Amino acid sequence: MDILLPRTLDEALGMKSDHPEAVPIAGGTDLMVEMNLGHRRPPIALDVHRLPELRQWRCTDGTLFLGAGMTYVRIIRELPGFTALAQASRSVGSPQIRNRGTIGGNLGTASPAGDALPVMAACDAEVVLAASGGRTRALPWHQFLVGPKKTAIEPDELILGARWRVTRGPGSFSKVGRRNAMVIAIASLCLVLDEDRRAVRVALGSVGPTVLRVPQAEAFAAGALAEAGVWDDPAALLPPEVIEAFGERVAASARPIDDVRGTAAYRRHACGVLARRALRWAIEDRQAGPAGHGRPAGSWGARC
Numbered sequence: 001m002d003i004l005l006p007r008t009l010d011e012a013l014g015m016k017s018d019h020p021e022a023v024p025i026a027g028g029t030d031l032m033v034e035m036n037l038g039h040r041r042p043p044i045a046l047d048v049h050r051l052p053e054l055r056q057w058r059c060t061d062g063t064l065f066l067g068a069g070m071t072y073v074r075i076i077r078e079l080p081g082f083t084a085l086a087q088a089s090r091s092v093g094s095p096q097i098r099n100r101g102t103i104g105g106n107l108g109t110a111s112p113a114g115d116a117l118p119v120m121a122a123c124d125a126e127v128v129l130a131a132s133g134g135r136t137r138a139l140p141w142h143q144f145l146v147g148p149k150k151t152a153i154e155p156d157e158l159i160l161g162a163r164w165r166v167t168r169g170p171g172s173f174s175k176v177g178r179r180n181a182m183v184i185a186i187a188s189l190c191l192v193l194d195e196d197r198r199a200v201r202v203a204l205g206s207v208g209p210t211v212l213r214v215p216q217a218e219a220f221a222a223g224a225l226a227e228a229g230v231w232d233d234p235a236a237l238l239p240p241e242v243i244e245a246f247g248e249r250v251a252a253s254a255r256p257i258d259d260v261r262g263t264a265a266y267r268r269h270a271c272g273v274l275a276r277r278a279l280r281w282a283i284e285d286r287q288a289g290p291a292g293h294g295r296p297a298g299s300w301g302a303r304c
Helices: 009-018 031-036 072-078 083-090 094-100 103-109 116-122 217-227 242-254 264-286
Strands: 001-006 023-025 044-048 057-060 063-067 126-131 133-141 146-148 158-165 171-176 187-192 199-205
Touching: 009 044, 009 126, 009 158, 023 031, 063 103, 072 083, 072 094, 083 116, 083 171, 083 187, 103 116, 103 158, 116 171, 116 187, 116 199, 171 264, 187 264, 199 217, 199 242, 199 264, 217 242, 242 264
Parallel strands: 001 044, 023 044
Antiparallel strands: 057 063, 063 158, 126 133, 126 158, 171 187, 187 199
16 A cells, blocks of 8 residues: 655645545554455555644634644643533543544544544534635535535545634534444434524434434424523523424434444433433533533634
8 A cells, every 4th residue: 555645735636636546544443444354455545744834723704713733632622612612522432532533534434323423413514525726615514414424525626624604602512422432323312402593403323324413303492482581591491392392303314323332222312311401501600600600512612
């Protein structure tokens, strides 16, 4: 196997244009596993982990951009105010994996169990792609992720990163696994409240061919928050039966399968549990406010 070692993004894009069969590698936490198991042996690897252009993040005019080379450790350390993203990053593998694994790797692998993907889906992220000659394009997350471990990236393109509009309001990421740490999700969920648009956004991982949004459950929750006066009064409470009904709607929207990690029935049940917890947490965090104790997401602790 040949290894290409570009020094700049332009050089990397030129190499990808000349060798479209080359597989990008940054942290290698997914690719090396496949290679060690004999599932994959690319003829050429394109090492992009040193490219400074991919290792940047910026928050400008209300939009967060994460470079594809951002590791989970850096997200935890440098972006703690984006709590759902930081929570998802903390749940990735071991400390060694978090030191090497990248956002671009999660996007490129496109596993339905990728921990960062529900956060990007709940935030309505775009995936920014580039090719030689200065060509760039941005695809909404649902157009980029087209199937299990399948994306819409062209052979001559590289992932530059992901970007999304920062929301004001609480949210969280949580997942269920077969143990407490270093585990692939049986089911995962990200919930974000958008205070300005009075919207609820929920994304599910590991319970469908790709990450899933649940628009019917989202609309139900947003309407219930309005009816209960929660949007206007953080001290207002949501009736328990409404939270229960929200969980049922989220669970019904999942599209799980049976596999070695769990049954479809268990995954669907887990989605309901995670949804109810996440909505309760969000309401509690609104009551606590930006300086509260809990799980501030969106821009409670972050500004662009």
